[in-house]
Amino acid sequence: MPTESKPDTDMLYEQAACGLLLTDADGLILRVNQTLCRWLGYASNDLVSKRRVQDLLTIGGKIFHQTHWAPLLKMQGSVAEVKLEFIHSSGEPIPMMMNAISDSFDADIYHQIALFIATDRHKYERELLAARKNAEEVLQVQLAAQRELALVEARFRNAVEAAQLHIWHFDAQTETRHFDGSVRDLLGIDETQEISDDIFLQSIHPEDREREALSLNATVDAGAAGSRITYRLNGKDGVQRTVLSASRAVFDNDGTLLQVIGILQDITDQARRSAEAEDRALFAEQMIGIVSHDLRNPLSVILSGTEMLSRIGLNPDQTRVVQRIKRAGDRAHRLISDLLDFTVARLGSGLHIGRQMVDLHSLVSDSIEELKLAFPNYKIEHRETGTGLCEIDPDRLVQVLGNLVANAIAYGSSTEAITISTTVETEVIFLKVHNFGEPIRADLVDTLFKPMTRGVDAPSGAKSVGLGLFIVQEIVSAHGGEITVTSSAESGTTFSISLPGVHSSVAK
Template identity: 45%
Template sequence: MPDAEQLFDEFPTGLLVTTVTGTILKVNRTFCAWLGMERAELVGRKRLQDLFTMGGRIFHQTHWLPTLAMQGSLSEVKLDVCHKDGHTMPMMLNAIRRTKAHACYDEISMVVAEERNKYERELLAARKRADELVVKERAVQAALKVTQARLRQALRLGNLFLWDVDAATGTRRYEDDVARLLGYGAPQPVSGALYAEAIAPDDREGERQAMESARARTEEGYNCTYRLRGADGVERTVASIGQGFFNDDGTLAYFVGVLSDITESTRERAQARDRALFAEQMVGIVSHDLRNPLSAILMGARLLGHGETAENKLRVLGHVNSSAQRAQRLIEELLDFTLARLGRGLAVTRVRLDPHALVARIVDELALSFPDRQIVHRTHGAGECMADADRVAQLLGNLMGNAMAYGKPESAVTLTSVLREDTVVLSVHNWGEPIAPEVQASLFEPMVRGDPGGSSARSVGLGLFIVRAIARAHGGDVRVSSSRADGTIFSFTFPRD
């Protein structure tokens, strides 16, 4: 079998490699034989344009180089190439620009144009045969109508919609069923302007560029995915594909396209990616966060087994107890997350209670956990409400823990309980670096933390997700506001009864 170099050298068409300015770097034996020149007379000594006639050199300067620079390729360019003895040979050229290791070069193939004459004669014969088929046009038109009817039924079954472009005006036209994509309950006329207005503003420029590229006779055609804002307030994601067909003079003959509503499939793919990513992150973080307290428990057990003094035993038992509580909190958070996100939601047992008294008890407990921090409890209003005391304590514990972790250590953390006529508001305020607005938007999603300054505090990232789940289980919600001037406030609002 011949090797690659032999195949290149003996290939039945002329093959050249040149710099972007035309200097010949490599040429095969076939091309040398056509020109009656030795390889040494061409490589490094001649430029591609040197082999052309004057007209060919002008074309190379005004069309060849700019087109290669913009499009990266040229095809079916017919030019006269000069033989060594002075006569010219018509040749058909194709070129493509390559880039490797920060260097650009052009690969060029040439065939003697006389070979094309045979192809053109065969083409004429084929055209003649095609002309003979014109007599069958009526039968074909009838069959086409049947096919179109079948196509329309298939489009309806596949939830697909047709559109095209008016070749004379360039205006896009949509079938009446497209109105359903725009949020209308029944088919109705859809103008190009109405459809364009429904495209999401952030997607309009990309869609416009895709269409312009397709109408520039590119082989790729039109393929674009964008969002539509419907009259019913629903945002839908659509995939739009199309293809232009052009006359011999380059003018548009017709352009047809199909729209497909991919909203649900797009949402499902995004959810699947999120679930996979969340599971991967969760395994890593939980493994890390459980390892530390379990290691401390095991170490404490070993120390107690070595007969430590009573004072040391108490200290070790304190570490063991603290580590066990950390592991227990982590497991409880994971169980709550499973119920809130993957199950039927968190269960709450609401009983009548005094929210001020409940918050006061929680503040007393937190004061023991954070003896060096100032905690202030403020109350407004009086009376009772319906709530789950344990879940409310869990919610406020999470919010207070965050306030202690991310707030200024020297500033007070304020817990306010307010009873209004129909609602109860429990809020936690702290001073410190504000939470960025873009983070606030997703702060209550799992695996999201609002750490603004690289705090060393570490958690699984489920706390605020569970806070929101508890709030919603009470028929309420939780909100956050954060700024440097007003500090950070988390507010839990729920119905009083």
């Protein structure tokens, strides 16, 4: 058989898969293989007997070689897997793993060194260190977040306890509700009993269960951001409690519902006080209606008496007294009428209107003539547009006009004319009352038509109970119309009413 050719020992040494060095005890290179020369970019004769191994290291490597590596090798005779950076002939550092053993030969100490390039390992270690540093930073952030979360939770718990709130949540996965132990107080059960969804639902007043279920379903199924509902709980201790339940849905990033967080607040005392206040207000309004109605009869007698007295011969002083009585009676009659309308509007189904076919322009003109007699010192003008025929409640519209003109006289300029405009268009009629004077503040416009509200201060003698504009709005609403107001120092104040009042046959 032919003899197989194998690399000799020298070839195995020179072309080994690692760098090999032989140095004396001081590190002077005595022999180096071609592998290491190729890695470092040197020829063998550039290193042998000319360089020490520590001369090939970076400054940090030299310090480590002197303070750690050499003493350790001398002390224990070997060093394994030490990473140092060697300098390439071009000046670039090359990370290498170094294994070394110390041996004596003919009474001389020699160091046998094996080197492995550790570029990938070096990169991995750097990435590992960076990852570790990043993990430590993340850990610090997480610990800080946990501390902050614990602080927020403590504050939240203090707020919940101070406000006497009770927490519950609905788990979207199990479709069940879970309750804090404090909910036992609302259900009237002791600490030995568990709070289940069924027990809670059974405690809800039968008349309120459907509303409560709809509220929860709206949040769960429709994705409503939150809801508030008030219902009654029949406690096991025989006490009925009124609770306010507020809930809010929590979603993940893709919009999937995770859970619904809710709070319960016992508002039994507030609900009782609110009901008592409503009863008192209702009673007061009923009394206003009763007293106002009962005052009409004696007032009618007074007005009839003044009418009869004015027809008989009276001296001037007597005539002035009778006229003052009549003016006071007329004013009292208007106040009583306003109070009765207010009571009907608040306690009944709204003001009643009876539509009739009338000429709007003539109706307003006649009413203006009466207003001129009542307010002889004021100038009232009328502007009309369109045919005038429309279907409205004439008495109520005259009442609207009277209230608006009285309002203009009470709060407007006494030297500028009050202008009333009537316009009849297809399917719509317009009535506007304009006056100059102190403008209505912008922050009062939204509340102007509420009862007992005034836009600006008026002289004490011109003040009323503040129901005129409220009744105007109720009459306009009963007609299915709208009323708006604009007010400025330059343009004056204008109340604009639009009513769907034109009869279809007339429009044709």
